Amino acid sequence: MRAVVYHGPNQLLVEDRPLPDGPGRLVDVEACGICGTDLMIFAGRHPRTRPQLVLGHEFVGTLLEGVPESGLEAGSRVVCYPLVSCGECDACQNGLEHVCEILHLVGIDSPGGMARFARVAPEALYPVPQDLSSAVAVQVEPLAVCVHAANIAEITGDERVAIIGAGPIGVTLAIVLRQRGVKRIVLSDISLQRLEIARTLGFETAKAGSDLSARPGERPQGFDVVFECAGAAPAVTAAIAHARTGGKIVMVSIHKMPQPVDLQALSFRELRILGTRVYSRAEFRQAIDLLPSIQHDLARLVSRFIDMNQAQEVFAELNDGATDLKVVVKCRPNPEAPGGGG
Ligand SMILES: [Zn+2]
Ligand SMILES: [Zn+2]
Known part of the structure; x- marks a missing residue:
């Protein structure tokens, strides 16, 4: 599968990678937003990022394997809750998992979703409405x-x-x-x-x-x-x-x-x-619920829809002061058509 991979400061390559393996469910990614954190990684200014990382934590796609525990069926349209907490530190024990002492993020500490496919932990999968455009659905996380x-x-x-x-x-x-x-x-x-x-x-x-x-x-x-x-x-x-x-x-x-x-x-x-720091799971869900009512405003934040192989060039432009508010990377040939493309 194709993926946008960080290789060191100011160096992104689109590479052919094996399908991600390990635990979690496979998601057929349609699109992935570019976030300020991704730009910081690209600039080589993120302390935890290592080369060979598949970028992206703002992605939406189609679930290829069901999750019986949560009732999510194969074919559901999903986004990824990208925070990974330890569950044991004081913050986690006090209901503040989102400020966990060793908080990890998908797309920073583990492979992300700026790729044709991503593997996502079952508890990180959240359904989103089928009829929202990709441009809007990728904005759940910043929202x-x-x-x-x-x-x-x-x-x-x-x-x-x-x-x-x-x-x-x-x-x-x-x-x-x-x-x-x-x-x-x-x-x-x-x-x-x-x-x-x-x-x-x-x-x-x-x-x-x-x-x-x-x-x-x-x-x-x-x-x-x-x-x-x-x-x-x-x-x-x-x-x-x-x-x-x-x-x-x-x-x-x-x-x-x-x-x-x-x-x-x-x-x-x-x-x-x-x-403030990131968001709780309840707030992530609140953001999903809010999407339909503000979708027209959110859609207007997206100035460009780019192909994976434009990532290097566009990341450089954004770090150079391009004024785009949101740029979205197409991970599937036709991401605007929900469930379509291949
Ligand atoms: Zn983000
Ligand atoms: Zn913790």
């Missing part, structure tokens, strides 16, 4: 990240919200919050192209560094909740600056280095900073 962030923020719909960073996660989060009834959402970014995409989806936007909170003629006021989705030091500073007194700052991006935080602002304005 789950956003569902988790909204849950941690305890969003009720009455909040005024700012999102720092209009990349794929920032924009997806805005879609989730709008669906939850949040009326005032402002996205900010340094990239004007990304803000333009957010505007075409109907969101209010502001250039990073400008005053996000004031509409023309309005007095500036802080936001009830600020989501930091940019992963850069200035974004952390901006998130704190834009939160109202008593407001919340939710860290959605994962920082690779410690960042300075204005603790005086935290004390003086009684701000709360909340950390």
Whole structure:
């Protein structure tokens, strides 16, 4: 079978590999999304990745063997819950399996699904509706990240919200919050192209560094909740600056280095900073349930559908600053037709 394989920094090859063996069920993959984590692996900046890895954790396909334990039949359309927890550490024992001390991910620590076929543990298989496009179905995983962030923020719909960073996660989060009834959402970014995409989806936007909170003629006021989705030091500073007194700052991006935080602002304005990491199984399911109602917005995030053999070139473009929000790799000749192709 063909697979997109990481061979070292900036080196992806499409290789002919034997069908994956071992435990788990075989999935005939139709498509796989490219995620920020994949781009970090490609750049050689992911500490756990080793060469010869088949990439991809955002994939959808057709289950070739049934799972009697969970009632999943062969032929079901499925996505993969990519987190693997130990079940024994303190976090796992306290119901926080998603922040397991030795959390592993499919497509990072074990072969992923940017390939013609993938083998997936039975407990990681989740059914998705047949009638969603591949472009939408591959977005369950980043959507789950956003569902988790909204849950941690305890969003009720009455909040005024700012999102720092209009990349794929920032924009997806805005879609989730709008669906939850949040009326005032402002996205900010340094990239004007990304803000333009957010505007075409109907969101209010502001250039990073400008005053996000004031509409023309309005007095500036802080936001009830600020989501930091940019992963850069200035974004952390901006998130704190834009939160109202008593407001919340939710860290959605994962920082690779410690960042300075204005603790005086935290004390003086009684701000709360909340950390988030991936999602629970319940939130992954919540994301699947949410897909049909926001599919039209999610479909618009996908700017390109590429063949496996374009991966090297497109990964390089994305790491070079291409403004695509989501690029999807076709793993089957005709992935848009659910269940079709071969
Ligand atoms: Zn992802
Ligand atoms: Zn654990």
